[in-house]
Amino acid sequence: MRAPDLPTASTESEIAPSPWICRFANLIEPGGSVLDLACGSGRHSKLMLERGHGVVALDIDPAKLGELAAHPRLEAIGADLEDGAPWPLGGRQFSAVIVTNYLYRPVMPAIVAAVKPAGLLLYETFAEGNEKYGRPANPDYLLRPGELLQLAANAGMRVLAYEDLEETSPRPACRQRLAARKATGQ
Template identity: 50%
Template sequence: MLLSAPHGWGAPSAWLARWSHLVPAGGSVLDVACGAGRHMRWFADRGHVVTGVDRSPEAVDAASGFGRTLLADIESGPWPFAGQAFDAVVVTNYLWRPLLPDIVAAVAPGGVLLYETFAVGNETVGKPSRPDFLLQPGELLSASKELHVVAYEDGYLDEPARFVQRIAAVRPTGALLRHALKVDPPNQ
């Protein structure tokens, strides 16, 4: 009998793989709610220094082979990365709204946020179906307003059937911000 791989193992999210080239070479990556570490593995295999956090001891144990892991209940305890910044922050299939500001704040200048999770509509095709775990239209865009959005999608995907929002967004550096705002650098 062929057994399926435990949750979190297997191929990375297609969205994450598509936009992972935005992460600076050799940069640090934080995987929030990392599960067994499929995304940690993806980035470690590409030469990145990876950190994963999850509340499941089994998940943290499985992911520990790919980088630094931290066992923490980020929904009940303090955000363990306060004051730290990463070249990429990755979140898939996870939503805890009170953490959205902390997650976005953890993106370093020039770093990228790669986020993909379930959205309203998913209750019509499966789980999660509780509104607490489904993004409202435009919610991920609003949470990422201080970042430069490179790509964003909000809609339905097949196999498995699901409704998602996903974003790839970069924190502007001084030069990018000046360009975006069309502000000339000071004369020297």
């Protein structure tokens, strides 16, 4: 079945999906639901919709999704994950949880819990060392060495791939990336 037409880029400033997320997208259960956490303008939500997934796009400002919010397989949720309110998704679980360019440590256990058994966690964000390149520079928003690996280990997840590197393109940054699968019986 062909996915409904999606809005096309209206400006050159629209950011393409992360190559890391694209690399592991084919490992997501066909037709499985996806949580795009801190989704911003929805670059990964759009990618997942194009691949036939139902998507929950969660962000403090879901208006950034624009026309994409009207897609029949997208549920847009506006929530501030840092205001002390309860986790907005309750016990819902997803075939994949995608997090890019976002870190708020108090919700990390809820993020892992939102991955259903045999589901994927695809996480990519800035790491210590990034402060020399600009924002983010606050250590509260930078992963410590091996932090994503530890997150996966604590959750009993199988690490499929991990990177902790300094890159120069598309702009200089220090990042960590994780692709991990939750055990079937979790």
